[in-house]
Amino acid sequence: MSSRFTALTTFCVVAFAVLATLMAAVYASDAVDERQKRDQVDVFSNRALLRAELVTSEAESALHQLMPYGNDPCTSDHLQRLRHVEEQFRYIREVAWTDGARLRCSSQSGDVDTALPPPEWTYANGFTAWHSEVGKRGNERRMLNVRLGNHVVVIDPRFYLDIVPLDDTIQLAVLETQDGGIISSWADADYTLVRAALKRTTRSQYFEGRYYVVERSSRFPIVVIAYEPEDRMRRDLPAQFRTLLLPALILSVLGTWLVMHWRRKLRTPRNAILEGIRRRQFVAWLQPLVSLESGRCVGAEALVRWKLEDGSIVAPDTFIPMAESLGLVEPITDQVVRSVFEGVGAVLARRRDLHVSLNLAGKDLAGTRVLDVLKPSLAKYAVHPEQIWFEAIERTLIDTAGSAPVLEAFRAAGHRIFIDDFGTGYSSLSYLQELPVDGIKIDRSFIRSLGGGEEMNKIVPHVIDMARSLDLLMVxxxxxxxxxxxxxxxxxxxxxxxxxxAKAMPADEFLRYLDHEAARTRKA
Incomplete structure (x- = not known):
């Protein structure tokens, strides 16, 4: 009876401890996840404000440039001046002159005679603004007009929010701060909700089932408001606890036994990774990359795997974050480079149409050390530099001023550079223009909905159009x-x-994959 009581007591204590720990972990995980999502919205709204301030600044600069003009208006000289200003500023779509009551001439239409509508809002130093509709009936577009003195510049409001969406549910709007007038917004933004958010005093908060961020400009009377559905930002904790209760009780004893059993065998993460480096256990697996036009394999991405002594394989998500935090990524990168050439260096030398993509970690982008590691292998296996591509994760390239010279050095050495997991960070058209890259890799999270009968992912067409406008390759x-x-x-x-x-595979399987493809091509 005593032993049974002891066993039962031990089980209850362990089960309670496991359940409490699990619930605490779920709560902490949800809190961290919510904090990360809120930080993402915060950074995203700040980027949107920077874009809005840039467009507004151009409008002011253009109008200040026109202010000193003192000759007769609407002459050929004056119209030429208006057209010059329109061409000089990228966000200005038209420049016009008014006598105070009517528009008399513009850079695109020459002489006009249109009544000047009353301003929707005014702000310091004599600026006024209003919206107007342009285009044929049924295909009108809303434009923003900004006036200073007798000159007016016309801006497409879409420029104010020309950034890649964070996800499918976030909404953005740009408002003027005096009366809450909408300057620009995304198609599904709710005007009533954003105006209600503008009236609140806190910068970020939850209300009416949404999470809002209000970014006010210190330079102009404008504000950017971003909001996400609340259920996307934080989870229903009581429902999670109810779901986890029974599995937690069942697994608590087994989990406790496993932890105690393996505790004696565990080593510190640093020693385990160092031992793996010493034994050259980090190898490259290759996932074929296919040309969509021909259907043939044109290369592969090298994906690191940790092959333990017992033959089991550890995925990179398990050890790469730890290696980065311990400063051990560089020797792992070196082993991946050697593994690639040992596995497929000979076939790359025979087939110049093939390439291998190598992933660069954040520390690899601090300089050109990887190029020095690569040179001996290129020479030994007679592989051309253009057969080795590099992929840099988007979030590591936020500091474009620091990343651009390093990427340019890789390209100067003959390698192509791609931005990996594109769309998961905070990219925009101007961001891509600042980086010397050859292409982008569209993240798998955006591909899932394509052709699957689900609602179409709205981000993929935007990313494709952006890449095509810059003549970038896409994977x-x-x-x-x-x-x-x-x-x-x-x-x-x-x-x-x-x-x-094909899935990622060891080098020998990849070579067989290429042989089978070649055999199929010969039969065809």
Missing amino acids: AEGVETEPQAQYLREHGVQFAQGWLY
């Missing part, structure tokens, strides 16, 4: 179905990788 990650591949092919994406074609 789609995570392609799993033929409808997805068909959609990407029809929209001009050049390359794809994913389980539709």
Whole structure:
């Protein structure tokens, strides 16, 4: 009886401890997840404000440049001056002159005679602004007019929010701060909600089922408001606890036994990784990259794997964050480079149409050390530099001023540079223009909805259009179905990788994959 009581007591104590720990971990995890999502919205809204301030600043600069003009208005000389200002500023779509009551001439239409509408709002130093509709009936576009003195500049309000969406549910609006007038907004933004958010005193908060961030400009009377649905920002904790209760009780004893059993065998993470480096256990697996036009393999992405002594494989998500925090990424990168050339260096030398992409960690982008590591292998295996591509994760390139010279050095050495997981950070058209890159990799999270009967992911077409406008190559990650591949092919994406074609595999399996593909091509 005593032993049974002891066993029962021990079980209850352990179960309570495991359940309490699990619930605390769920709560902490949710809190961290919510904090990260809120930080993302905060950074995103700040970027939107920087864009809005940039457009507003151009309007002011253009009008100040026109102020000193003192000759007769609407003459050929004056119209030429208006057109020059329009061409000089990227966000200005038209420049006009008014006598105070009517518009008399413009850079695009020459002489006009249009009544001047009353301003929707005014702000310091004599600036006024109002919206107008342009275009044919049924296809009108809303434009913003800003006036100083007798000159007016016309801006497409869409420029105020020309940034890549953070996700499918976030909404943005730019308002003037005097009366809450909407300057520009995304299509589904609720004007009533954003005006209500403007009246509140706190910068960020939850109300009416949404999380809001209000970014006020210190330079201009404008404010950017971003909001997300509350259920996307934080989870229903009571429902999670109810779901976890029974599994937690069942697994508590087993989990406790496993922890105690393995505790004796565990080593510190640093020693384990150092031992793996010493034993050269970090190897490259290769996932084929396919041309969407021809359907043939044109290369592969090298993905690091940790091959333990017992033959088991550890995925990079398990050890790379730890290696980065311990400053051990560089020797792992070196082993991946050697593993790639040992595995497929010979076939790269025979087939100049193939390439291998190597991933660069944040520390790898601090300088050109990787190029020095690469040179001996290129010479030994007679591989051309253009057959080795590099991929840099988007979040590591936020400091464009620091990253651009390093990326330029890689390109000068003959390598192509791609931005990996594109769209998951805070990129925009101007961001891409500042970086010397050859292409982007569209993150797999945006590919899932393509051709699957779900609501179309709104981000993918935007990313494709952005890349095409800059003449960048595109690689789609995570392609799993033929409808997805068909959609990407029809929209001009050049390359794809994913389980539709092949999973990541060791080098010897990749060589067999190439042989089988060559055999199929010969039969065809």
